[in-house]
Amino acid sequence: HSQTGPEVKSSIESIFDRFSNLASRRHQLASVLSGGEQQMLAIGRAMVAKPKLMMLDEPSLGLSPILVEQLFDLIKELHSQGISILLVEQNTKLALKTAQRGYVLELGSVRQEGTVQELATDKLLAEAYLGESV
DSSP states (O other), X not given: OOOOHHHHHHHHHHHHHHXXXXXXXXXXXXXXXXXXXXXXXHHHHHHHTXXXXXXXXXXTTTOOHHHHHXXXXXXXXXXXXXXXXXXXXXXXXXXXXXXXXXXXXXXXXXXXXXXXXXXXXXXXXXXHHSOOXX
């Protein structure tokens, strides 16, 4: 459903409450924000639309470890609010901690798929993608 002006304003204010560092920079262009702030802005903009599905492509790319942790906490929270998340992430361990299902792509083709538990316990995948020896 389409939001009214006051609903949009309320949504934006709740985003600024969540991302307080964005609130202080609300009058700056997105191009001058840090990588982490740009990622927060992108997610915040999507949240204003109240999506049922959010697609995130390499959200941790270029972020500090602290921002990555905060971002993935937010992704889990969004999922708990009923938003489906389609996540593309090269940080396999982090993705498996966050997801319910996974698809392993190699050269554009699905190499393997399954629940997080199935993928995490697959010995060949653990060696190839998680850096663990079998």
